[in-house]
Amino acid sequence: MKSPRTVVIAGIAALAMVGSLAACSQSSGSEDGKLELRVATFPPGADQAAYDAFAEQEKQFEKANPDIDVVGLEYEWTAPTFAAQLAGGSLPDVFTVPFTDSKTLLENGQLMDVTKEIDDLGYSDKFNPIILNEVTGSDGELYGFPRQAYANGLHYNRALFEQAGLDPDSPPTTWDEVRADAKIIAEKTGKAGYATMAAGNTGGWQLSVQADSRGASLQTDNGDGTYTSTIDNDATKSTLEFLHDLRWEDDAMGSTFDLDWGTINQEFAAGNIGMYTSGSDVYTALVRDFGMAPDNYGLTVIPTEDGGGVLGGGDIAVMPPTLDADTKAAAVKWIDWYYMQKLLNEDAAVTDAKALAASDQAVGTPVLPVLDKDTWDQQQEWIAPYVNVPQDQMTGFFDGIFEQTPVGEFKGQTQPIYALMDNLVQAVLTDQNADIDALLTQVDVDAQALLDQ
Amino acid sequence: MTLTAKPAAATPPADEPGPPAASARPKRARRSPLTWIRGGGAWNLAFLAPMLIVFGVFSWGPIVQSVVMSFQKTNLVSPPVWVGLDNFARVLSDPNLSTAVLNTMYFAGLALLFGFPLPIIMAVLMSEVKRGKGLYSALAYLPVVVPPVVAVLLWKVFYNASPDGVFNTILGFFGIPPQPWLQSSATAMPSLVIEATWAAAGGSIIIYLAALIAVPPELYDAAEVDGAGIWRKIWHVTLPQLRGILFIMLILQVIGTAQVFLEPYLFTGGGPNNATLTVLLLIYRYAFQNSLGGAYGEATALSLMLAIFLGLLSWLYFKLTDRWSTN
Numbered sequence: 001m002k003s004p005r006t007v008v009i010a011g012i013a014a015l016a017m018v019g020s021l022a023a024c025s026q027s028s029g030s031e032d033g034k035l036e037l038r039v040a041t042f043p044p045g046a047d048q049a050a051y052d053a054f055a056e057q058e059k060q061f062e063k064a065n066p067d068i069d070v071v072g073l074e075y076e077w078t079a080p081t082f083a084a085q086l087a088g089g090s091l092p093d094v095f096t097v098p099f100t101d102s103k104t105l106l107e108n109g110q111l112m113d114v115t116k117e118i119d120d121l122g123y124s125d126k127f128n129p130i131i132l133n134e135v136t137g138s139d140g141e142l143y144g145f146p147r148q149a150y151a152n153g154l155h156y157n158r159a160l161f162e163q164a165g166l167d168p169d170s171p172p173t174t175w176d177e178v179r180a181d182a183k184i185i186a187e188k189t190g191k192a193g194y195a196t197m198a199a200g201n202t203g204g205w206q207l208s209v210q211a212d213s214r215g216a217s218l219q220t221d222n223g224d225g226t227y228t229s230t231i232d233n234d235a236t237k238s239t240l241e242f243l244h245d246l247r248w249e250d251d252a253m254g255s256t257f258d259l260d261w262g263t264i265n266q267e268f269a270a271g272n273i274g275m276y277t278s279g280s281d282v283y284t285a286l287v288r289d290f291g292m293a294p295d296n297y298g299l300t301v302i303p304t305e306d307g308g309g310v311l312g313g314g315d316i317a318v319m320p321p322t323l324d325a326d327t328k329a330a331a332v333k334w335i336d337w338y339y340m341q342k343l344l345n346e347d348a349a350v351t352d353a354k355a356l357a358a359s360d361q362a363v364g365t366p367v368l369p370v371l372d373k374d375t376w377d378q379q380q381e382w383i384a385p386y387v388n389v390p391q392d393q394m395t396g397f398f399d400g401i402f403e404q405t406p407v408g409e410f411k412g413q414t415q416p417i418y419a420l421m422d423n424l425v426q427a428v429l430t431d432q433n434a435d436i437d438a439l440l441t442q443v444d445v446d447a448q449a450l451l452d453q
Numbered sequence: 454m455t456l457t458a459k460p461a462a463a464t465p466p467a468d469e470p471g472p473p474a475a476s477a478r479p480k481r482a483r484r485s486p487l488t489w490i491r492g493g494g495a496w497n498l499a500f501l502a503p504m505l506i507v508f509g510v511f512s513w514g515p516i517v518q519s520v521v522m523s524f525q526k527t528n529l530v531s532p533p534v535w536v537g538l539d540n541f542a543r544v545l546s547d548p549n550l551s552t553a554v555l556n557t558m559y560f561a562g563l564a565l566l567f568g569f570p571l572p573i574i575m576a577v578l579m580s581e582v583k584r585g586k587g588l589y590s591a592l593a594y595l596p597v598v599v600p601p602v603v604a605v606l607l608w609k610v611f612y613n614a615s616p617d618g619v620f621n622t623i624l625g626f627f628g629i630p631p632q633p634w635l636q637s638s639a640t641a642m643p644s645l646v647i648e649a650t651w652a653a654a655g656g657s658i659i660i661y662l663a664a665l666i667a668v669p670p671e672l673y674d675a676a677e678v679d680g681a682g683i684w685r686k687i688w689h690v691t692l693p694q695l696r697g698i699l700f701i702m703l704i705l706q707v708i709g710t711a712q713v714f715l716e717p718y719l720f721t722g723g724g725p726n727n728a729t730l731t732v733l734l735l736i737y738r739y740a741f742q743n744s745l746g747g748a749y750g751e752a753t754a755l756s757l758m759l760a761i762f763l764g765l766l767s768w769l770y771f772k773l774t775d776r777w778s779t780n
Contacts, residue, residue, distance in 0.1 A: 201742075430724075
């Protein structure tokens with residue numbers, strides 16, 4: 001027979017195993033009978049003040065909704081982790097995704113249908129119709145709340161402009177001027193006069209932005225669910241030639257050509273880049289997450305020529321399709337309170353702006369209206385006393401943006417085609433003899449193959 | 454530990470009354486579940502269970518599941534659809550596959566050229582050192598102790614392509630112009646190999662040093678008596694004596710380099726213009742980068758093909774070298 005000691009050891013072994021497996025499962029319980037709602041907060045790297053401001057907002061919401069316990073989770077949208085988090089049940093109950101991915105996700109059945117909730121809240125006819133289209137599935141249903149939109153702009157470092165003897169209050173207005181100023185900055189300061197993103201699909205994104213501003217149309221929607229790739233056009237070619245010449249003839253782009261959204265912001269905030277294009281709302285991240293001195297920041301519109309427009313984007317607040325009815329109802333309350341009311345209601349707008357300003361968070365970052373223009377103008381007036389971003393350093397953008405033609409991102413296989421276009425940018429920046437015509441012909445073939453899948 | 458450890462337990466004691474046929478039972482009783490439990494089988498299983506379950510759930514389960522997935526189209530949310538060999542066909546017709554295979558072979562070739570002989574040379578030299586052998590071993594092994602991600606990120610800083618980058622500054626001392634390192638298609642892959650060699654050499658050196666200790670000193674004495682110098686001793690004594698370990702290290706290196714992922718993923722993301730796109734990075738891209746979860750089938754199909762290829766390669770290698778590797 002077995003000794004008691006053996007039995008005890010075996011029992012401990014079994015318990016340890018069960019315990020460790022149990023530890024792997026996620027608790028979905030709630031505290032004090034409250035419903036636990038897990039919501040996305042900020043990307044990793046946000047400062048303590050941002051969390052303090054969030055804690056204040058969390059408190060306000062919980063006071064108004066005593067049956068809900070809000071739990072803020074650090075969150076950053078990335079395609080690689082999304083599907084695994086969704087399948088594993090570790091996504092927040094409320095999170096945001098960019099327009100570029102919203103169509104694919106909702107067509108894949110990876111987002112919750114919120115048509116009824118948007119109707120009940122009375123928002124359906126309040127949204128800017130172009131933006132509402134971003135969350136509308138082919139079934140006509142709505143799968144998220146558009147919460148923020150932006151246009152791409154030309155960001156520039158005022159300190160580097162001054163060091164190079166340029167006037168920071170007169171940023172360039174044509175692509176030729178951008179090139180000339182970039183060359184001067186590089187010569188006078190030794191820093192990159194101009195840089196562009198080139199990796200992790202952001203190279204394709206920004207190539208689209210710059211090609212669209214020169215009048216490109218990168219894809220044709222055939223209206224029957226099929227698309228034709230038209231990346232190989234004169235505007236894309238002249239954009240690539242522009243980058244090639246800046247790099248190889250002017251030597252004005254520094255020595256790093258594998259920048260993505262995070263690293264280009266880091267370099268720009270550190271004063272190593274004179275100009276680059278990106279979303280107009282990046283100021284918040286530059287100052288909050290990358291430590292940029294607000295005085296050095298400048299923003300103007302992207303130069304447009306040959307009938308070109310400015311590419312916009314934005315993000316939507318969404319829920320995974322797996323939520324139960326109670327959590328969904330709580331999530332809608334949170335989205336309405338946290339993202340929407342501050343756009344519609346004076347008290348909410350002022351309370352939000354006050355809380356943010358009190359924690360030294362950016363108020364007044366340049367964004368575009370997701371609701372109709374009148375509502376947006378009204379909201380801008382409400383928060384005006386609390387604006388703390390240097391809007392006088394962004395006059396080029398505020399004065400010009402509503403004059404520009406907005407352009408949306410192409411819809412077919414957006415991210416995979418951006419990945420293909422990354423290679424175009426990398427090729428012209430790292431190979432002096434890159435054959436731009438051959439590269440463009442090939443990328444159209446590859447993009448069409450993706451679209452035909 | 455065996456099922457027959459205590460056969461007597463199943464047999465009634467001789468002084469107890471029992472059926473007349475009891476003496477004929479032991480053979481059958483030995484196989485009964487009760488005997489097995491009494492013999493300690495259940496305890497054995499209980500102690501094995503944590504390991505079996507952990508391996509089953511976290512290792513073998515996913516392997517089997519990924520084989521299944523290679524024949525399916527799934528986004529992990531909607532129910533999977535069986536697609537036969539479609540995933541394999543799509544992977545084989547992808548123009549990036551040939552780029553990835555050639556790049557991986559290029560990496561493996563360079564790593565073999567520089568990374569394979571270097572640790573052998575270092576180990577032989579270190580074994581000849583009379584004093585401070587421990588210090589040299591520790592220094593050689595240090596890169597292995599640095600977490601790989603940290604090492605790559607450090608080297609990324611060293612590879613800064615501006616004239617005031619760390620390596621370019623050092624090259625400047627010798628009048629060599631700044632190099633683009635990771636920022637050019639031509640130099641990106643060799644740059645990756647240099648770091649990978651630095652990172653992996655320490656481990657190999659330790660293994661070779663251990664093997665060198667096992668070489669009988671009288672062989673060197675005999676060679677010396679015959680008038681052999683240091684190089685002849687290395688060529689005729691050391692290397693033949695290390696033959697077995699050399700073959701093992703070679704196949705391990707080939708398998709390791711065929712699965713190279715960390716360096717291209719962290720250094721270049723496969724760029725510039727796919728110059729460092731390797732097979733494993735392509736698998737990662739299928740699964741995660743562009744697809745929003747839509748191409749797990751292609752990813753697992755390519756993984757399966759790579760695993761089969763490496764399995765066959767290892768089998769062939771051992772078959773070919775079987776004769777030579779035995780002392």
